[in-house]
Amino acid sequence: MSFKFQINNDVTFNHNEKLLQKADQYKPQIYRTEVDAKKLVSIIEDTTKLEKVGVKVVENADKLSQQQMARNDSVILDFGQHCVGKFSIHIEHVGSPMDAPLSFKIKFAEMPNELVHNSNEYNGWLSKSWIQEETTHLDRLPVNFNLPRRYSFRYVQITIIDTSPKWHVKFSNAKAIVQSSADSTIVSPLNTNDSKLKAIYNVGITTLHDCMQDVFEDGPKRDRRLWLGDLRLQALTNYATFNNTSLVKRCLYLFGAMTSTDNRISANVFTDQEYVPDDTFMYDYSLFFISVLDDLERHEFDQTVLDDLYPIAKHQWQYMLPFINTEGRVIPDENYTVFVDWSNEFDKTTSAQAITIYALKQLIHLAKLVNDPSLTEYKTTLTLLENYAKTKLYDAKQKLFVSGGNKELNISSQVWMVLAHVMNDDTNQQIMINAIKKLFPVKGIATPYMYHHIIQALFEANLKDEAIKLMKNYWGKMIDLGADTYWEAFDPDNPNYSPYGSPIVNSYCHAWSCTPVYLLQKYLN
């Protein structure tokens, strides 16, 4: 998740030390493993199409030390897998004494197409500082060179800026020290003979694994941050795999400890240096705090977490109550963005109505667990919201939900209404069948986040074959294009698509894309 910018300098925040201490009690162990570079590769390039940028193996990586490199020489290391961690390499000089420093660039890439773009030419709105490229001078060789920062990569391109005419440079022993708070040893394989699904499942596990760090990060290359929308999907996938519930609790406490003074949950928090909530708020993401808490309690009941965080979950509900009118209609406020998807090309009001119902149902479940006297009131509101949806938003003739003043038909409205189970199962199935007829193939959606919800709605509507088909067409196509981990953004009709103007800042390992693992475990196993 990376959301174009809100700046709210005037927001003030709570800083609940007691809850932050609990977040720290759940600080995870980080597992570290050494991974050696596997191959030396060269780029196969057709810059007009993403799918045409690939690599060709040149040598085994142990041949690296046989290359004597000088000005403008370049080599690409392939680690054979997506790595999140630190990089080290041995560097020595060959020839006459070192009569000048060594100067070189190291560029890290998750996908080969990042390497064909010149960093200097990127001018998109996202910070250039995300480009994983370091320029270094070394006055003394030999050295075991360790870069201090963490990178997310499979490929490492080393380009010599200069040695001197009197000596060359030689690299060897390129290593990644990969890291994750996920314990890989406890994951069970998917029980299927379908090799495509197996591959989809495995790449999803790697994606989640590499995003599980000190918190659930959205993307280890960029933004490396805890977002609530990503957390919800990561937590569910995590329960189906690594089952690190402590990490989910840590993240919930971090959000809960640092609400704004008007009790809203930030859409994301910074945790790298100190704990700081972002000044970005989104209607649906705030509600999903309820959802993540309820998912946790259903997966593994924890009375303390519930007691600590239920009041904060309830605040999210209370804060958005004014957005529900007496008819039971959700009227989103432009100062409290409803995200749903990156695309702003479709009307989101019906989706907002559905997400509100979806979250309220989870709040009701939590309220029962804590015997909240507000339960009756919640139920009344739920009825109001559902009635509005059924009578004003559902078009019984088309058997589809409409959205906004222009009664727009869009995929998101159907999907979220099905996920919220506003209608009965038969109607839900009919809605999704109609959605497939009228709204497929999906257009204008480029996030696995939205695709996840579409596929889950298909599963929930008992349209398993359609769900699997779409999963194979979407996640499967990423694999066909060389994905080792799933991407933040992917438009199957335009594989070259970047929301940022250049793949060089794309995140090719992004948490919200790992969910096929969850979906396959839940609906197939």
Place this chain on the structure above:
Amino acid sequence: MSFKFQINNDVTFNHNEKLLQKADQYKPQIYRTEVDAKKLVSIIEDTTKLEKVGVKVVENADKLSQQQMARNDSVILDFGQHCVGKFSIHIEHVGSPMDAPLSFKIKFAEMPNELVHNSNEYNGWLSKSWIQEETTHLDRLPVNFNLPRRYSFRYVQITIIDTSPKWHVKFSNAKAIVQSSADSTIVSPLNTNDSKLKAIYNVGITTLHDCMQDVFEDGPKRDRRLWLGDLRLQALTNYATFNNTSLVKRCLYLFGAMTSTDNRISANVFTDQEYVPDDTFMYDYSLFFISVLDDLERHEFDQTVLDDLYPIAKHQWQYMLPFINTEGRVIPDENYTVFVDWSNEFDKTTSAQAITIYALKQLIHLAKLVNDPSLTEYKTTLTLLENYAKTKLYDAKQKLFVSGGNKELNISSQVWMVLAHVMNDDTNQQIMINAIKKLFPVKGIATPYMYHHIIQALFEANLKDEAIKLMKNYWGKMIDLGADTYWEAFDPDNPNYSPYGSPIVNSYCHAWSCTPVYLLQKYLN
């Protein structure tokens, strides 16, 4: 000094531990001082001419912290003096939480014209790695940022690659920790009312000061190395100022400890990481080992140093004996370059003859000090060499020395023959008067190293006014062009000249240029 490349991979070297230990006993104290940035400046640019690239003061440097900087913003700090040392600056962020790393460039420049050249466009033969430019990512702010490398600069340009649209960056407290092994407190001022000469003298002192580090370096920006030709001039200037004789002894021991196994002194040694002699040898530089030792013993007699190093000095003489034929003619060998000057546009055989005589006279002085029985033989050879010069190289009609088969008239031949005092004082004066008539203004010489010898020859020929005039025209013009320290290369007819294709790798503080200090003290005080 920086000399275009010899590569002699097959040379083997001695490594005399006893002498290296003595070199270490003379390891100098390094004096460190904090210097604050003084001004914020902007470039005034007319790229067609070096002298047109200057700076304009914008603000006092304490206003730096009031600038909130973002993508592509840039600021230039002026430290108001040439600095050799490390750089530190405080960096903090302003605005929303830091949702991306900070990425920025820091470029260090001795002269403003370095800042108008794009580092990426430099493609000269000298290593690009000398360009003093660092690119850094910082994941966390605030930070007291300390660059680990040493730089040579007056100007520091900071360019923001990116922050993010949500926050800006703010710098403050820019500092240089300057360093030198020269003790500035003991230098006496020049006794003159001539303000131009005073300025020339003072800039020379700064030049030497900034080159005096763990050894006498040739240039603190580039190559940062101990060269014998530079050492000879630095030592003489040092005796007239900081009088750090220990540092001279250290350098002599370093050269003496690591001769090639055929006993030649390397033209330079590396001392930064470990002690390694370069595989570059030059006829005149090797002979100057004799010269530096004799200059030291004349300045401050040291029996131990003499006993340790006289045998090595003598080896230099013995090694080049085969280059003298029975007539007393020096026949330089192409494998043992005679440097004299960078320019290869003039014939150097007569200069080589003169330098051989010059060095032999110093060897004879040393031989007397140690009662070397070879003394008689040396004297015989001297007579032979001088006779050849007087009878075969001196053109009595023109009252000038000729050089090579084409009897070329060049300035270097006259200068070195005068410095070697081959002729009597009257003839020497006449030679220099004729040289002024026929060979002035000097053309095709771009090194202060050669200009030093020309001016010293004028002084030795008792042509003091001419010497001062040339000094003012040459070193004075560097000051007019903004020199805080003297340059490695300077052609008064072409101030834009760089021997490397771009001023970005020029050394604007170079040891061999500091000698007006020595000359003024010796011939004027």
